[in-house]
Amino acid sequence: MTYEYGPLSRSIEETLTTIQGWLMREYRAEFLPACRRSPRRTRRLRRMRGWIREIDRLVSGIDRVKRVTLPRIERDTGYAFQDPDGLLRILMDNSTRRLFSGIPEGFPEDRLPIPAKDIDMLGKFPDDARALALIGDVTLRLKVLSGPHAGVPGLAPLSDRWKLHESKIGLECRHRPVGRALEQEKEILAVAVLGLLYVEGGIDVLRAAVPLLACGPAG
Numbered sequence: 001m002t003y004e005y006g007p008l009s010r011s012i013e014e015t016l017t018t019i020q021g022w023l024m025r026e027y028r029a030e031f032l033p034a035c036r037r038s039p040r041r042t043r044r045l046r047r048m049r050g051w052i053r054e055i056d057r058l059v060s061g062i063d064r065v066k067r068v069t070l071p072r073i074e075r076d077t078g079y080a081f082q083d084p085d086g087l088l089r090i091l092m093d094n095s096t097r098r099l100f101s102g103i104p105e106g107f108p109e110d111r112l113p114i115p116a117k118d119i120d121m122l123g124k125f126p127d128d129a130r131a132l133a134l135i136g137d138v139t140l141r142l143k144v145l146s147g148p149h150a151g152v153p154g155l156a157p158l159s160d161r162w163k164l165h166e167s168k169i170g171l172e173c174r175h176r177p178v179g180r181a182l183e184q185e186k187e188i189l190a191v192a193v194l195g196l197l198y199v200e201g202g203i204d205v206l207r208a209a210v211p212l213l214a215c216g217p218a219g
Contacts, residue, residue: 008118012085012125013062015118019103020055022113023048047106054099054171061169062088069167073193076162077209079201086200090132090192092125093170099123129192136195136206144207152191153213159186161212164193 008015027048032041066084073087074080081087100123109116140152159165165186177185198206 008085008121009115011083012088012122013059013066015114015122016055016059016062018113019119020052020059023052023055023103026107026111027052044106047102051099051103057171058096058099058169061091061167065091065167065169069163073162076212077197077205079197079205079208081196082200086196087193088169089125089128090189090196091164091167091169092122092128093168094126095171095175096169097123097126099171129188132192132195132199133188134195136191136193136198139198139203139206140191140194143203144210154183154187155190155194155213156183156186158212159190162190162193164189 010018027045030041030045030048034042037045065088069091070081070084070087100119104112104116104119112119137152145152165182168189194206194209197209
């Protein structure tokens with residue numbers, strides 16, 4: 001599918017593992033024993049260790065989504081997504097922006113292992129959920145649930161059924177909402193997935209998913 005920011009040069013998972021491997025090599029190249037380090041070098045090495053640890057967390061989250069969350073949605077909808085990256089972009093948490101703005105600030109562009117624009121795009125992925133949620137909501141209202149009393153039901157139960165909020169891909173520092181804010185996040189995620197179904201599969205695929213709107217969480 002076409003996104004506002006375009007596709008990455010390679011898959012999200014491969015992009016992250018490439019960055020992680022490069023950071024590990026850079027860390028080894030810059031490492032010095034503590035007794036020989038300047039305070040500046042110590043801070044830099046600590047920052048690089050943090051980046052490596054955070055990317056490892058993201059890669060683990062991606063693996064979980066591909067093994068568990070994606071198949072769960074595909075079983076429910078009867079639709080096989082063209083590429084797991086569509087769902088991964090929806091589930092990328094706002095907390096990742098800090099990571100993907102920090103890495104380019106720490107290295108000149110010619111030392112980066114991938115195009116700088118790809119790292120910039122990674123930092124913009126959290127916007128995809130709201131963009132696709134808008135597409136899903138408008139399409140449901142105008143093309144699927146149309147009528148004088150049409151309305152999109154609350155979709156938090158569908159999010160719970162697919163465990164979307166639990167599958168969000170983020171850093172350890174991520175904000176965890178509660179109450180109505182949590183419900184709104186769940187609804188955005190669910191309708192974003194419906195928007196992705198429409199963008200990838202068309203109106204018939206979205207219509208086929210409509211019975212799920214009345215379903216509660218799966219047992």
